[in-house]
Amino acid sequence: MKFFQNVALSETDQLIEVAKMAEELGFFGLATADHLITPATINSTYPYAPDGKAWWDPNTQFPETWAMFSVLAQHTTNLHFMPTIYIVPMRDPFTLAKSISTAAYFSDNRAILGLGVGWMAEEFALTGQSWTNRGKRTDEMLEVMAKLMAGGMVEHHGTYYDFPPIQMAPATTKPVPVWVGGHTDAALRRAARNDGWIGVNYDYDDIPPLIAKLTEERKRAGTDHKSFDIFVTLNELPDADTVKRLRDFGVTAYNNPPWLFNGIVTSDLATKRATLEEFAEKLIRPING
DSSP, X not given: OEEEEEOTTSOGGGHXXXXXXHHHTTOOEEEEOOOSOOOSSOOSOOTTSTTOOOOSOTTOOOOOHHHHHHHHHTTOSSXXXXXXXXXXXXXXXXXXXXXXHHHHHHTTSOBOEEEEOOSXXXXXXXXXXXXXXXXXXXXXXXXXXXXXXXOSOEEEEOSSOEEEEEOOSSOOSSOOOEEEEOOXXXXXXXXXXXXXXXXXXXXXXXXXXXXXXXXXXXXXXXXXXXXXXXXXXXXXXXXXXXXXXXXXXXXXXXXXXXXXXXXXXXXXXXXXXXXXXXXIIIIIHHHHX
């Protein structure tokens, strides 16, 4: 099982030490969140709160994802890095491909693109990207970015992007895995066409039917013969037996939520280490040895 620690909403000046501790304790990777800004007024519905309201303080820090991963990679050897989730259609594919390939280069292929299509329309308005076509545009962006990151002269003639032969360097030496978040039919289809699915804030009983849907979508897409990761976070911290049952269903990665989600608003490194050690003792060692 690939265990992740989510460091979203954490103190930025502690992240290097947290990364080193996570690697020492057997975590597979770190996950984080993605936002460019926090508006004073958010009219968009936040899908992860019962009242639909975004609840974090505007002072909450969201470091630029791929720059942060490039830095953390210099202080670790095996730890992987993934945003959960990165709002792909809020950007253009050229800048994003350059950022991801740079992080992949400096991390020796330890970067994973965990993506979604976003929920905050206000951010799209600021970046000049269309909100209404973000799903279909994401699909084409993935095609464009895969071409760019593979290296060599490439061209593309699609619905949203059309360009003559160009080359981006550095290219990646391996394809960057693409894991897709969301539970809508469109999100599950998008995940099935790619390398993995991200499911967060679920109860245990929600997972098997979602995996069954994913399996059907992968059969339809003709990708069911390929390796595929399933990354989940449950609303309540499970015990080792529960995670083993999830593994039997096909789950390959489990995410420990951010400290803030467990009521720890701010904390020092000693507190963070204690919670990481507790998680490792409860889940990582019994399952992975």
